[in-house]
Amino acid sequence: MAIKERMSGNEAVAFAIKQVNPDVMPAFPITPSTELPQFVSNYVANGKIDTEFIPVESEHSSMSAAMGASAAGARALTATSSCGLALMWEMLYVAASSRLPIALALVNRGLTGPLNINCEHSDSMGARDSGWLQVYAENNQEAYDNFIMAYRVAEHKDVRLPIMTCMDGFITSHAVENITLIEDDLVKKFVGEYEPEHYLLNEEEPMAVGPYAVSNYCMEAKRAQAQGMMNAKQVFLDVAKEFEQISGRKYGLFEEYKLDDAEYAVVGIGSAMGTAKDAIDALRAKGIKAGLLKVRVFRPFPGEEMAAALAGCKAIAIMDRCESYSGNGGPLGAELTSALYRAKSKAEIINVVYGLSGRDVKVEDFENLYGELADIAVNGVKDTQYRYLGLRE
Amino acid sequence: MRELIEIRWHGRGGQGAKTAALLLADVAFNIGKHVQGFPEYGPERMGAPITAYNRISDNEIRVHSNIYDPDFVVVVDETLLEIVDVTNGLKEDGAILVNTSKPKEEIIPHLKGYKGKLYTIDARKVSMEALGKYFPNMPMLAAIVKISEVMDTDRFMDEMEASLKHKFAKKPEVLEGNMKALWMALEEVK
Amino acid sequence: MDNTMNSKYKTENINESISWKDLTPGLQIYEAGTSKQFMTGEWRVNTPVIDFEKCKQCLLCVPYCPDSSIPVEDGKRLDFDYDHCKGCGICVKACPFGAISMKEGK
Numbered sequence: 001m002a003i004k005e006r007m008s009g010n011e012a013v014a015f016a017i018k019q020v021n022p023d024v025m026p027a028f029p030i031t032p033s034t035e036l037p038q039f040v041s042n043y044v045a046n047g048k049i050d051t052e053f054i055p056v057e058s059e060h061s062s063m064s065a066a067m068g069a070s071a072a073g074a075r076a077l078t079a080t081s082s083c084g085l086a087l088m089w090e091m092l093y094v095a096a097s098s099r100l101p102i103a104l105a106l107v108n109r110g111l112t113g114p115l116n117i118n119c120e121h122s123d124s125m126g127a128r129d130s131g132w133l134q135v136y137a138e139n140n141q142e143a144y145d146n147f148i149m150a151y152r153v154a155e156h157k158d159v160r161l162p163i164m165t166c167m168d169g170f171i172t173s174h175a176v177e178n179i180t181l182i183e184d185d186l187v188k189k190f191v192g193e194y195e196p197e198h199y200l201l202n203e204e205e206p207m208a209v210g211p212y213a214v215s216n217y218c219m220e221a222k223r224a225q226a227q228g229m230m231n232a233k234q235v236f237l238d239v240a241k242e243f244e245q246i247s248g249r250k251y252g253l254f255e256e257y258k259l260d261d262a263e264y265a266v267v268g269i270g271s272a273m274g275t276a277k278d279a280i281d282a283l284r285a286k287g288i289k290a291g292l293l294k295v296r297v298f299r300p301f302p303g304e305e306m307a308a309a310l311a312g313c314k315a316i317a318i319m320d321r322c323e324s325y326s327g328n329g330g331p332l333g334a335e336l337t338s339a340l341y342r343a344k345s346k347a348e349i350i351n352v353v354y355g356l357s358g359r360d361v362k363v364e365d366f367e368n369l370y371g372e373l374a375d376i377a378v379n380g381v382k383d384t385q386y387r388y389l390g391l392r393e
Numbered sequence: 394m395r396e397l398i399e400i401r402w403h404g405r406g407g408q409g410a411k412t413a414a415l416l417l418a419d420v421a422f423n424i425g426k427h428v429q430g431f432p433e434y435g436p437e438r439m440g441a442p443i444t445a446y447n448r449i450s451d452n453e454i455r456v457h458s459n460i461y462d463p464d465f466v467v468v469v470d471e472t473l474l475e476i477v478d479v480t481n482g483l484k485e486d487g488a489i490l491v492n493t494s495k496p497k498e499e500i501i502p503h504l505k506g507y508k509g510k511l512y513t514i515d516a517r518k519v520s521m522e523a524l525g526k527y528f529p530n531m532p533m534l535a536a537i538v539k540i541s542e543v544m545d546t547d548r549f550m551d552e553m554e555a556s557l558k559h560k561f562a563k564k565p566e567v568l569e570g571n572m573k574a575l576w577m578a579l580e581e582v583k
Numbered sequence: 584m585d586n587t588m589n590s591k592y593k594t595e596n597i598n599e600s601i602s603w604k605d606l607t608p609g610l611q612i613y614e615a616g617t618s619k620q621f622m623t624g625e626w627r628v629n630t631p632v633i634d635f636e637k638c639k640q641c642l643l644c645v646p647y648c649p650d651s652s653i654p655v656e657d658g659k660r661l662d663f664d665y666d667h668c669k670g671c672g673i674c675v676k677a678c679p680f681g682a683i684s685m686k687e688g689k
Contacts, residue, residue: 006418006422032434098611099609099611117435118434118435139457160608168457171431174431174434175457176418176428176431177428177429177454198611198613206613206614207611207612207613207614208617209609209611210609210610211610211612213610219603224606224608227603228608271457272458274457360458360459361458363456
C-alpha cells in the first residue's frame, strides 16, 4: 500500500535517501539544500540508517570525499546548491571521467551574482557539460521518485556516470505538498545492493583510479564516456518502466501534457511547468490547442525524441530558467532549437528566459505566452527570437 | 467549503506565520485535502515582514506560483498594516483576519477600501492567558480555520491535539497551553 | 588477481592502437605495479654508476631514489635498475661514501 504523506521537497528527498540507505554522504551546507544533509544526519544520529555522514569543510571536499568513497566501492552521495556546486566544478568532471556513479541531490538556486538565494537553473545548467546525468523534478513527488531511480541509472554497467537529481530551490524544496511514498522494503528491493565490478577496497584486485591520460588515450576515454551518456537514455526508460511497477507512476525522458494535438507548445523544466498545466487547461476550455513538453532528463539530451513529440506544433516557446549570457538564448533553447532544425521542423520557435533569481511565474504569464504563440504561428516571430518573460521593461 | 482555498499570511520573522501555514497544511492534509504550505523566501530575519501561503484543495495542486488573489488574508502583526499592502488582490467574497486589540472601526481605515469581511482577534491576550508568552500563531491558526471553514472546528481541534501530543510528548504543559490558546481563539475571533 | 577480469582489460593488451571501445571505463587500471611496464630508463641522459668497493651498504641511497630504481635483496642494495632509472643523480648526493658517480650518456 502506498503511503500518503505531506512533505517539503527537501524532506521528500531526505526520506528517499533514508530508504536507499547509501554508504557515505559527505556534505557542506548551503541554502536552500541545507536541510538535506541536516535531515540525513538526524537519521544517522537516530540510528535509522547506517550511512557514514562526513561533515566536510567545503563543497570541493564533499565531492572529493564522495569520489573517494565511490572509488572505494561505496554508494556515495552529496547535496548542494548554487555556489556550492560551483565550488565542486573541478571535481564534477573528475567524478564523471572516472566513471563514478555518485548521486548529487541538487536544489537549484541561481549562481551569484548578483547575490541571491532563490530558484534558478543556472547552477545545474552551468554543469551541463560536466558529464553528469541530469534529471529534473516538477514537484516533491518527482524529486522523491527521481532520487529512488537515480542509482539504478548511474550504476548501470552501460552507463557508469554520476547523476544529479535537481529540484527547484524553495519552490519545491521548502513547500509542503501531498506526496505518495513507497514502502521501505519495495524501495530497498528496487534499488538493490551496490556491487561494483571493480573497487579500490577489493584486496583481490589492486587497481588505480584517475590515472594521467596522455593525448594518445584521452580522446578515446572521452568518447567512451560519451557512450555511457548516450546509453543512459535507454537505461532511464528501462528503470522508469520498472519503477512504474512499484509506484504506479509513469516516467519518460520528458512528460507530454496535452501535446498530442497541440498547435502551440511550451517546453520547459521544473516547478513552473505545473503552473503551465493549469494555464493549458484554461485555454483548452476555450478551444485553444495548447500543450506542454516538460523536460525530465536533460543529460543525456533527448533532442530527437523531443523534436518528434513537437512535430505537430505550429509555434513553440522554449523556456530557460537560466541566462547563459551567450547573447543567443538559454541552454535548453540552444539545444532544442538545434534538434528541431535537424528534424526539419517547420515550427516557429522563440526562446523565453523566465523566473530568474526566484522571479515568480503565474498562470496568466503562461496564458499570455500561449496567446503570443498563436500570433506567432500566423504572423511569424517579430522582434527577437530570444526574449524575457516577467521583466520590467 | 470552496473547491480551492488560497490563504496569504503576513507576519514578521519569528512570529511563526510560516509555522502556522505549515500546520494548516498539515491538518488539512489529515482530513484528506490536497495542500500546499510555503513561505516566500529571502534573506529576511527576525522582525522583517514575511509572507507565507496556503493552497487547500479537493484536487491535485499543480500551480507553483505565489498567491496574488487570495480568498483569505491573515495579518499576524497589526503594525504590518502600515507598511504592507495586505489587502492587495484579496477577493471581496473572502475575508481578512487581523491580530489586534483594537475595535474594527480603527482597523478599517487601514484596509485601502477593502469591501469584504474583516475579522479581528486579540491573539496577544489569548496567548498570554493560555501560554504566558506571546506566540500569536496558534490563535491565528484556529481563527483562520474557523473563518475560512476549511474544516469543521471540532475535527480541527482533534487533529491539533493529536499532532501537538506527538510534538510535545515530553512537555504536557505546553500541549495544554496550546490547546487552550486554540479553544480561546475559536471563541474570541469576531 | 581476479581471474574473471575481462582479458582485454589487461594492461598488456592496452596500447595506442586499440579502439576506444576496448579501453577500461575511466581508464581505470585493474592490476598492481603496472608502472614497471613503462621503461622510464629511456629518458636517462646521464647514468649513475656504483662502486661496490666503496659502498658500505648503508642503504641511504634507496629511500632517496625517486623512481625506486635501487633494488634491495637480503638487506643489500644491488646494481641500479636501468630500465627505470631516469638518471637524476640524487643518489650521488645521498651517498656519504662517494660510492656513486655519474657517467655521461646511457
